[in-house]
Amino acid sequence: MNLVIEIVLVLLLAVGSFFVLVGAFSLVRLSEFFKRLHGPTKASTLGVGCLLLVSVGYHAYVGSDPQPRELLITAFLFITAPISAHLMAKAALALRMDDLPQLPGQAEDTHVPDRPDHGPDGRS
Numbered sequence: 001m002n003l004v005i006e007i008v009l010v011l012l013l014a015v016g017s018f019f020v021l022v023g024a025f026s027l028v029r030l031s032e033f034f035k036r037l038h039g040p041t042k043a044s045t046l047g048v049g050c051l052l053l054v055s056v057g058y059h060a061y062v063g064s065d066p067q068p069r070e071l072l073i074t075a076f077l078f079i080t081a082p083i084s085a086h087l088m089a090k091a092a093l094a095l096r097m098d099d100l101p102q103l104p105g106q107a108e109d110t111h112v113p114d115r116p117d118h119g120p121d122g123r124s
Contacts, residue, residue, distance in 0.1 A: 016049070016053075019043045022039070
């Protein structure tokens with residue numbers, strides 16, 4: 001039974017590390033803001049959630065006192081990550097980031113078509 005628990009913890013640790021790596025890679029490598037926003041909020045949240053689950057499992061396996069720290073971190077992570085991503089996306093839409101000029105080295109065909117004209121104050 002001990003070997004099974006250790007293998008499960010190691011697999012969760014490997015999966016969590018992989019998703020954290022994918023989230024960091026997508027933050028650095030993807031081209032547009034909205035793509036860059038999507039990678040860390042999804043992959044890193046899943047990765048850190050797995051790592052925290054490993055921490056809770058390890059402390060339960062060793063028999064040390066349960067620490068509410070990991071559970072609180074997990075709860076706050078799963079609450080704040082989607083909310084912050086949603087707020088950043090709404091702010092980017094309000095700033096009309098898709099109308100900004102392309103950065104050097106970006107392909108020209110990735111530009112989003114123009115939106116309909118707005119009034120002088122930016123509202124419809």
